[in-house]
Amino acid sequence: MTDQTTEVPDDGTIPSFSRAPVGAMLGVVAACLSSVGTLWIGGLMALVVADVLGRNFLNAPITGVSEIAGRSVVAIVFLQVSAAVLQKRLTRADFLLRAIGGGNPRGAHVLECAFALTGAVVFALVLWASWPKTWEALATGEFFGVQGVFTIPTFPFRLITVVGAGLASLCSLYRAACEIRALKGGGV
Amino acid sequence: QQTITINIGSSHPEQNIWVYAMKNTFQPEVNRILAEKGEYTVDWNEAYAGTLYKFTDTREAVMDGIVDVGMVGTVWEGANMPLQNVTYFTPFATSDHKMIIEIFDDLSANLPELRDSWAENNMVHLSSLITDSYDIYATFPVNTMADLQNRKLNAPGTSANWLRETGATPVDGALTTYYTNIQTGVTEGTLSFASGILPTRVYEVAPELTRVGIGSMYFGGIAANKDFFDGLPEPVQVAFRDAAKATSTAHGDYVADLAARAMTEMQAAGLTVHELPAEEKTKWVTGLPNIIEPWLEQTGDAGKTVLKAYFDALRAHGATPLRNWDEGL
Amino acid sequence: MTTLTLGFILIGVLILLVLLGMQIAYALFIVAFSGIWLIRDNLGLSFKMLELTAYSGIDDYLFATIPLFVLMGLLVSVSNVGRDTFEVAEELLRRMLCGLGVATVAANTVFAAVTGVSIASAAVFTRVAVPEMTRHGYRPAFSAGTVAGSSVLGMLIPPSLLLIIYGVLAEVSIGGMFLAGIVPGLLLALGFVAMLMGVTLLFPGFVFADPEAARERRVAVDVRGMSATTMFAKITPILLLVFLVLGGLYSGYFTPTEAGGIGAFGALLIALGRRSLNRGKLWQVMKQTGTISVSILLLLIAAGFYSRMLAIAGLPNAIGDLVRSGGFSPLGFLFCHAVIILLMGMILDSTSILLIMVPIAAPIAQGLGIDLSHFGIVTVLAVEIGLLTPPFGISVFTVHNTLNDPDVSVEQIFAATMPFILVMVAILVLVALVPWTVTVFL
Numbered sequence: 001m002t003d004q005t006t007e008v009p010d011d012g013t014i015p016s017f018s019r020a021p022v023g024a025m026l027g028v029v030a031a032c033l034s035s036v037g038t039l040w041i042g043g044l045m046a047l048v049v050a051d052v053l054g055r056n057f058l059n060a061p062i063t064g065v066s067e068i069a070g071r072s073v074v075a076i077v078f079l080q081v082s083a084a085v086l087q088k089r090l091t092r093a094d095f096l097l098r099a100i101g102g103g104n105p106r107g108a109h110v111l112e113c114a115f116a117l118t119g120a121v122v123f124a125l126v127l128w129a130s131w132p133k134t135w136e137a138l139a140t141g142e143f144f145g146v147q148g149v150f151t152i153p154t155f156p157f158r159l160i161t162v163v164g165a166g167l168a169s170l171c172s173l174y175r176a177a178c179e180i181r182a183l184k185g186g187g188v
Numbered sequence: 189q190q191t192i193t194i195n196i197g198s199s200h201p202e203q204n205i206w207v208y209a210m211k212n213t214f215q216p217e218v219n220r221i222l223a224e225k226g227e228y229t230v231d232w233n234e235a236y237a238g239t240l241y242k243f244t245d246t247r248e249a250v251m252d253g254i255v256d257v258g259m260v261g262t263v264w265e266g267a268n269m270p271l272q273n274v275t276y277f278t279p280f281a282t283s284d285h286k287m288i289i290e291i292f293d294d295l296s297a298n299l300p301e302l303r304d305s306w307a308e309n310n311m312v313h314l315s316s317l318i319t320d321s322y323d324i325y326a327t328f329p330v331n332t333m334a335d336l337q338n339r340k341l342n343a344p345g346t347s348a349n350w351l352r353e354t355g356a357t358p359v360d361g362a363l364t365t366y367y368t369n370i371q372t373g374v375t376e377g378t379l380s381f382a383s384g385i386l387p388t389r390v391y392e393v394a395p396e397l398t399r400v401g402i403g404s405m406y407f408g409g410i411a412a413n414k415d416f417f418d419g420l421p422e423p424v425q426v427a428f429r430d431a432a433k434a435t436s437t438a439h440g441d442y443v444a445d446l447a448a449r450a451m452t453e454m455q456a457a458g459l460t461v462h463e464l465p466a467e468e469k470t471k472w473v474t475g476l477p478n479i480i481e482p483w484l485e486q487t488g489d490a491g492k493t494v495l496k497a498y499f500d501a502l503r504a505h506g507a508t509p510l511r512n513w514d515e516g517l
Numbered sequence: 518m519t520t521l522t523l524g525f526i527l528i529g530v531l532i533l534l535v536l537l538g539m540q541i542a543y544a545l546f547i548v549a550f551s552g553i554w555l556i557r558d559n560l561g562l563s564f565k566m567l568e569l570t571a572y573s574g575i576d577d578y579l580f581a582t583i584p585l586f587v588l589m590g591l592l593v594s595v596s597n598v599g600r601d602t603f604e605v606a607e608e609l610l611r612r613m614l615c616g617l618g619v620a621t622v623a624a625n626t627v628f629a630a631v632t633g634v635s636i637a638s639a640a641v642f643t644r645v646a647v648p649e650m651t652r653h654g655y656r657p658a659f660s661a662g663t664v665a666g667s668s669v670l671g672m673l674i675p676p677s678l679l680l681i682i683y684g685v686l687a688e689v690s691i692g693g694m695f696l697a698g699i700v701p702g703l704l705l706a707l708g709f710v711a712m713l714m715g716v717t718l719l720f721p722g723f724v725f726a727d728p729e730a731a732r733e734r735r736v737a738v739d740v741r742g743m744s745a746t747t748m749f750a751k752i753t754p755i756l757l758l759v760f761l762v763l764g765g766l767y768s769g770y771f772t773p774t775e776a777g778g779i780g781a782f783g784a785l786l787i788a789l790g791r792r793s794l795n796r797g798k799l800w801q802v803m804k805q806t807g808t809i810s811v812s813i814l815l816l817l818i819a820a821g822f823y824s825r826m827l828a829i830a831g832l833p834n835a836i837g838d839l840v841r842s843g844g845f846s847p848l849g850f851l852f853c854h855a856v857i858i859l860l861m862g863m864i865l866d867s868t869s870i871l872l873i874m875v876p877i878a879a880p881i882a883q884g885l886g887i888d889l890s891h892f893g894i895v896t897v898l899a900v901e902i903g904l905l906t907p908p909f910g911i912s913v914f915t916v917h918n919t920l921n922d923p924d925v926s927v928e929q930i931f932a933a934t935m936p937f938i939l940v941m942v943a944i945l946v947l948v949a950l951v952p953w954t955v956t957v958f959l
């Protein structure tokens with residue numbers, strides 16, 4: 001899975017703006033979202049620990065921990081998925097692809113490009129599918145939790161899905177463009 | 189003869205109290221009624237037990253037509269269908285679950301606010317779903333309200349409201365967490381109902397049942413997707429309506445049987461049953477703050493109408509709610 | 518064409534895409550999306566199912582265990598607790614045949630008690646054990662295979678994500694499933710040890726790059742010894758953590774998610790206490806947790822979408838009918854079930870197999886009088902074999918990704934895990950035939 005011709009290094013560092021402006025911009029935005037997701041994992045741990053301690057020692061359980069934790073899991077995924085796309089960290093079985101790449105690098109680039117485009121389509125579909133409900137949630141003030149006990153609006157969570165999927169789609173497109181450039185340049 | 193394909197489904201398995209009558213009464217009844225005339229047959233496409241969606245998505249599944257007919261838990265739809273949750277904000281109304289079924293079958297069809305709320309969510313309400321009455325299953329008996337002081341009880345969702353000003357701390361949870369929560373002292377009991385407690389064996393760790401009669405609750409409904417229902421031939425719509433009536437009866441009977449069987453089996457397994465004295469129950473009821481307030485704020489005039497209609501119906505059915513939550517409307 | 522035929526064709530397309538090297542999540546998403554569209558002839562339905570799955574497919578307290586247990590595993594690893602465990606095992610088992618392989622299994626067994634996902638074990642021990650084994654003359658691919666193979670212990674020895682998911686699906690007590698997993702987990706560990714020693718004896722070329730050097734090193738007397746005090750100091754933190762997590766789980770004091778949170782926090786304290794964590798390193802660990810978690814969780818969303826497509830195609834029901842009409846004996850059913858899972862395990866991830874199979878199979882099993890805990894362990898064992906089988910073996914991928922060594926290819930690691938798969942099949946048969954192995958603690 002090493003591909004020297006792409007501007008985004010596989011270790012996930014962001015390419016310089018002068019060399020690859022689009023890649024740099026996408027990389028920075030993805031890294032920012034991903035950092036929020038990373039912090040959120042820490043927050044999740046703190047929330048669970050606080051609930052356990054509060055419930056057992058302070059007689060003060062935190063209400064809604066399980067719902068909040070459930071929603072957090074989804075948020076974390078969509079915050080981090082773009083960075084995972086850019087860093088090519090999504091799980092796959094690439095043995096055949098590498099075998100093809102050994103004999104026919106152009107073929108491998110074509111396949112990679114097709115896969116990246118599939119990714120762009122998949123995330124665009126998620127974006128398209130989630131779009132109406134997101135704004136509906138904002139308009140109706142949709143919340144989760146229980147009236148009078150605790151309520152949290154769902155709009156920010158739905159927005160994370162939309163933004164995350166949208167950015168992931170762009171990142172996939174960028175990856176496809178990288179593959180095409182590699183194909184044209186004949187770079188191996 | 190014309191064949192109609194109907195997708196029917198639920199987030200819960202077929203044995204579940206809210207799904208049982210769909211599979212065992214609604215479907216066969218529709219078949220039977222249509223077979224009498226011989227004009228139509230139904231090809232049922234079943235997706236029970238959450239194969240298509242989870243319990244959090246029961247409304248969206250029917251609304252969006254993922255299934256044509258489904259169990260909709262309005263109890264999980266506090267944001268989109270708050271009106272249906274009126275019973276959870278008005279505890280101590282009635283323990284007669286069959287009465288709740290009758291009332292909500294009627295109101296969901298005839299009270300504009302409730303009927304429209306189903307229609308706004310692109311659904312047609314067919315048959316009401318309920319729980320049997322809530323009581324306290326705990327490690328200790330509750331003889332006076334003082335016994336609840338500084339106790340920790342599992343009380344998920346809206347039921348947390350029922351413990352306000354009682355001195356007990358509500359702890360979140362679900363039927364599946366009560367057993368270990370109580371066993372390990374995380375909590376000392378739970379607010380729940382017999383038909384739910386029996387299969388989860390919570391009575392093993394909480395052997396003292398105090399019958400309080402917090403009341404039977406409206407849980408949701410069996411509903412059809414509105415576009416789908418409106419597109420059905422008239423005889424099939426009629427068959428649906430008639431089958432739905434039979435389903436309501438069957439659901440009430442099933443819950444009654446299950447609750448009775450649960451009490452027998454749990455007592456045989458060592459459950460001790462106590463009764464909360466009437467004067468203590470009165471203390472609890474009058475001591476509760478006005479928990480309907482946030483619900484009324486959220487639902488506005490429609491909420492007022494539903495609350496009033498519900499309480500009028502309760503009284504018309506001969507129930508005496510221990511607190512007149514509709515006072516001052 | 519019947520929807521059933523279409524369903525099987527779609528599975529074929531999925532296999533093809535996965536084999537070609539498409540990201541598994543993309544393949545699952547796109548096949549499921551087109552599948553729903555084709556089967557119901559309704560594009561809108563595809564979008565609605567996609568929306569539901571993306572928004573709430575993994576919206577569950579239980580799924581929070583994944584980042585939490587991964588975080589705990591990585592913190593334990595960065596604080597060198599994993600390495601210490603491995604070193605103590607190495608010291609104790611140095612003289613054994615294939616000592617480092619056995620030490621990997623032993624350390625994995627202990628580590629399994631503080632992690633719920635095999636991925637975490639695989640990631641940790643790739644870093645700890647593979648370099649050490651390679652340094653001592655073991656073939657890198659064999660070392661990687663050993664780590665991948667023994668990582669399956671992470672999901673059989675409780676706490677375990679798969680046991681949690683099974684418990685949810687079959688409506689069996691999760692605590693009970695954890696108790697049920699103990700004996701089969703230990704049997705599996707012992708089986709791995711026996712297999713490693715046998716293979717080393719019979720096919721040293723499979724194990725070592727330089728068999729002679731390794732043998733000399735094993736019998737050499739001048740290797741530094743580790744004092745009992747040092748060993749105790751090295752092993753105490755993980756034992757504390759095991760006590761905290763397993764104790765909390767077994768007593769029922771913690772839910773699995775709470776055990777994950779508390780465990781991660783405990784691991785954080787240990788790492789801080791050992792001064793092995795500065796701010797930069799902590800950030801690295803957290804980022805890594807995110808990277809590992811997101812790929813699993815995205816797969817879970819995609820798999821959920823895909824299994825819903827299969828349900829729409831009526832595949833689970835059709836298989837259920839087939840079984841019911843087949844007139845199976847309980848044991849016959851159990852074995853058919855296991856074989857189907859093994860086949861699914863080649864192409865699907867563990868969670869989706871459970872999501873697809875358990876709702877169909879558990880009621881049938883119960884009807885045939887099979888104990889559901891017993892059924893669950895057989896199921897999870899069969900599912901775990903899928904972690905190691907090509908073309909889609911996520912434990913192997915994790916080891917490969919973590920190792921990031923261009924000289925060790927995925928297929929080499931797959932080949933090295935073959936003996937582990939055989940042991941697992943043997944234990945699977947044993948557990949299926951002897952329900953006592955599961956129910957002894959229940």
Ligand code: NA
Nearest residue numbers: 629671674676
């Ligand atoms: Na484990």
Ligand code: NA
Nearest residue numbers: 862903906909
């Ligand atoms: Na596999």
